Amino acid sequence: MPRPPPPSIPSPSAPPAPKPPIASRYANSGALPGRRLAATHGGGHVAGLRGAMLRGLRRRWAAYRYRFVPWLALNLRRQRRTLRYVPESSQDKIITDEAVLETLLRAFAALFASDLGRQAPVLAARPEIGRKYGEPEPGRCEEAARGPQEVLFQALGFGLARRHSSLPAAGTGVFLSRGGARRGAVVAMYPGTVYRKHEPIFFQSLGNPFIFRCIDGVLIDGNDKGLSRAVYRSCSRRDQLGPFQMSDVSWLTAAPQNPLAVGQYVNNCSYEKAANVCYQEFDVPSCFPVELKQYLPNIVYSHDIQSPLRCVVLVTLRDIKQGEELLSNYYTVIN
Numbered sequence: 307m308p309r310p311p312p313p314s315i316p317s318p319s320a321p322p323a324p325k326p327p328i329a330s331r332y333a334n335s336g337a338l339p340g341r342r343l344a345a346t347h348g349g350g351h352v353a354g355l356r357g358a359m360l361r362g363l364r365r366r367w368a369a370y371r372y373r374f375v376p377w378l379a380l381n382l383r384r385q386r387r388t389l390r391y392v393p394e395s396s397q398d399k400i401i402t403d404e405a406v407l408e409t410l411l412r413a414f415a416a417l418f419a420s421d422l423g424r425q426a427p428v429l430a431a432r433p434e435i436g437r438k439y440g441e442p443e444p445g446r447c448e449e450a451a452r453g454p455q456e457v458l459f460q461a462l463g464f465g466l467a468r469r470h471s472s473l474p475a476a477g478t479g480v481f482l483s484r485g486g487a488r489r490g491a492v493v494a495m496y497p498g499t500v501y502r503k504h505e506p507i508f509f510q511s512l513g514n515p516f517i518f519r520c521i522d523g524v525l526i527d528g529n530d531k532g533l534s535r536a537v538y539r540s541c542s543r544r545d546q547l548g549p550f551q552m553s554d555v556s557w558l559t560a561a562p563q564n565p566l567a568v569g570q571y572v573n574n575c576s577y578e579k580a581a582n583v584c585y586q587e588f589d590v591p592s593c594f595p596v597e598l599k600q601y602l603p604n605i606v607y608s609h610d611i612q613s614p615l616r617c618v619v620l621v622t623l624r625d626i627k628q629g630e631e632l633l634s635n636y637y638t639v640i641n
């Protein structure tokens with residue numbers, strides 16, 4: 307089975323990053339929004355109308371071509387030439403699993419400690435957890451009052467915001483709204499229900515641009531609306547163990563308690579704007595503290611298959627400054 311390698315971190319001397327649109331990380335790729343033509347009258351508008359139609363067609367083609375096999379085959383041959391510089395070592399992971407785990411634990415522990423008041427049921431069930439995080443301090447209470455974004459900024463040095471994309475007709479995007487992130491940093495997570503191979507996703511997938519495909523065929527449905535939303539909430543409720551929540555449902559709202567859980571809104575790079583983040587898969591280890599699972603924005607669809615919880619994080623490919631939009635590459639090359 308061909309396996310797409312993850313994107314590499316380009317070295318300063320390397321040629322510009324390839325744009326290898328062969329297999330999309332999104333199961334329903336190509337659903338770029340069309341634009342409706344305004345009604346015009348009179349001969350003077352004919353040329354304008356023709357121009358608008360051509361632009362519309364060009365946009366539709368740009369969205370559709372990734373599903374047009376002859377175009378893919380042609381580009382695969384072109385990309386092979388440019389891909390030779392990709393170092394072997396980068397074909398696995400951009401950063402180690404330990405580094406991902408360390409970042410998640412740092413962020414989640416800060417979120418937990420900043421909000422010990424709300425964690426009362428957890429602390430009542432397991433008092434030793436409270437001792438681990440210490441008593442609430444006045445400063446920490448202030449942090450909680452300022453919200454999870456402030457806690458994330460204190461813990462990781464950046465803040466994120468969802469707002470109108472800097473790319474034309476790309477809808478909402480994710481921006482580094484505060485601070486900065488160094489190359490190789492975890493800056494976001496891809497939330498959603500995790501479907502292993504052969505688990506039923508047909509109805510949830512209809513017209514859904516938020517389905518992310520992992521290298522091994524696992525799918526993550528990051529849609530926060532409709533059936534996808536209902537399935538996620540239901541699985542989350544199913545897995546709750548007394549006061550311990552095994553996942554975060556707040557990413558379905560406008561104010562997630564884990565501010566990293568906005569990766570599903572990261573847009574695809576363009577020819578003018580290169581990708582500055584890439585996706586990296588991460589399986590949650592069994593040693594993950596039970597009290598911090600409430601910040602994980604993923605849940606398995608079923609327990610028929612026993613395997614670690616799959617998460618996907620977004621890792622920076624270069625230093626990112628305040629105000630920059632996060633852009634990934636939805637497409638990867640199959641070797």
Ligand SMILES: C[S@@+](CC[C@H](N)C(=O)[O-])C[C@H]1O[C@@H](n2cnc3c(N)ncnc32)[C@H](O)[C@@H]1O
Pocket residue numbers: 336337338339471473474475476477478479515516570571572573574575576
């Ligand atoms: C996973 S969603 C990303 C969030 C999306 N922008 C939104 O507002 O919901 C993927 C969809 O975003 C849009 N999109 C992503 N990158 C784009 C780009 N470079 N140009 C135009 N549309 C883009 C397409 O509609 C695509 O189907």
